[in-house]
Amino acid sequence: xxxxQSKRELAPRITEMKVLAPRVAHSAMPGQFVIVRTDELGERxxxxxxxxxxxxxTVTIVTQAIGISSQKICDMNAGDSFADFAGPLGLPSDLxxxxxxxxSRLNILFVAGxxxxxxVYPQAKWLAQHGVKADVIIGAKTKSLFTYVExxxxxxxxxxxxxxxxxxFHGMVTALMEHLIENEGRRFDRCVVIGPMIMxxxxxxxxxxYGIPTMASLNALMVDGTGMCGACxxxxxxxxxxxxxxxxxxxxxxxxxxxxxxxxNMYKGVPKTDPEKHKCNCHG
Numbered sequence: 001x002x003x004x005q006s007k008r009e010l011a012p013r014i015t016e017m018k019v020l021a022p023r024v025a026h027s028a029m030p031g032q033f034v035i036v037r038t039d040e041l042g043e044r045x046x047x048x049x050x051x052x053x054x055x056x057x058t059v060t061i062v063t064q065a066i067g068i069s070s071q072k073i074c075d076m077n078a079g080d081s082f083a084d085f086a087g088p089l090g091l092p093s094d095l096x097x098x099x100x101x102x103x104s105r106l107n108i109l110f111v112a113g114x115x116x117x118x119x120v121y122p123q124a125k126w127l128a129q130h131g132v133k134a135d136v137i138i139g140a141k142t143k144s145l146f147t148y149v150e151x152x153x154x155x156x157x158x159x160x161x162x163x164x165x166x167x168x169f170h171g172m173v174t175a176l177m178e179h180l181i182e183n184e185g186r187r188f189d190r191c192v193v194i195g196p197m198i199m200x201x202x203x204x205x206x207x208x209x210y211g212i213p214t215m216a217s218l219n220a221l222m223v224d225g226t227g228m229c230g231a232c233x234x235x236x237x238x239x240x241x242x243x244x245x246x247x248x249x250x251x252x253x254x255x256x257x258x259x260x261x262x263x264x265n266m267y268k269g270v271p272k273t274d275p276e277k278h279k280c281n282c283h284g
Contacts, residue, residue: 001081002036005058010147013065014115015074016050021085022057024049029096030122031249033219034059034087038076042083043069046244048119048219049088050148059085062118062147090248093123093192094215100130108134109180109188109212110156111173111203113195117148119217120194121155128155135159135188137176139199143167173199174206181210188212193252194219197261204252216252218243221263234260 005018024034033048051060065074076082095103108127112120117138127134136156140146143166152158160168161176169176173195180186191214193203200216207214221232221243232243237254241247 001083002085003081004076004078007076007078010062010118011145013074014062014145014147015065016060016062016118017073017076018058018060019082019085020057021059021087024085024087025052025054025057025059028052028059028088029092030126031093031096031119031217032088032090033244033248034061034085035089036061036073036082036086037084038069038072039083042072044084045069045073046089046219048217048248049122050118051122051125059087062115064115090244091246093126093249095123095190095192096126103127103130103132106132106189107187108132109177109191110134110136111139111177111191111193111195111199112136113139113173113199114145115147116193116195116199116217117146117152119219120192121148121151123192124152124156133157135180135186137161137173137180139163139173139176139195172202174202177203177206191215191252192217192249196220197257197264200252201257201261204255204257208253214252215249216255217248218250218255218260219248221260231263233263 003020005020007017010016028049033046035044035046037044047061049059050062063070063073065071110120124134124136134156136152137159139161141163143162161171161173162168191207191212193200194217204214204216218234234241234243235256236250
């Protein structure tokens, strides 16, 4: 069993948990994810690793309550245990493959939207531990939906923006990206975008315009985490790739985002709030 050590609410319907999972914590790297189940009949839920402490043996996850299974996770409390907590899965961020010397020559930009801020944090933290302070744009509809801002400020240069102008730059993340490049004369050599699919699409189009190599995380497409179900199939550079075993990060300028969004929309008709229609019938 994998016991929840602590729990806190980051924003409405968004919950952070530190889970005791020593073997996962020992091997975890930025960009990877875990598969969790609340109980023996629970649905397999893939969640990106948001932080890890090798000494304490804990792994931090962030969950947004959207449907029945994610709500069950958010309803758990410190002292409760997950039946399964498998990982780390997926490939680490490609930034972890670079030497400290190579990293020191790069100006790196992260663009995070919504709960995408949480998986950006371990990458920014890893870079800070290797002497690189990246720039991080965090976007939200309104200031009450921001997460991980203070944590991020300890490891990176943070730029906030809101759709309604309630905090930071008034506008979309793409407008702030252009502002930094055009008006402040910033130069970026690499970019990583994580967040809603539509945001990643237009953020990637923006970096393509400026010739900035960009990676995007397609973790939102994952279901079973092993590549067997095929729900995470995506076209990258004209080839079919499986997000959970070959990703979750891919070259954003090669991703067919329109296809990926159509795949997401396939699940819109699935009941999200009726427990009876979400009941497992595998055991009679």
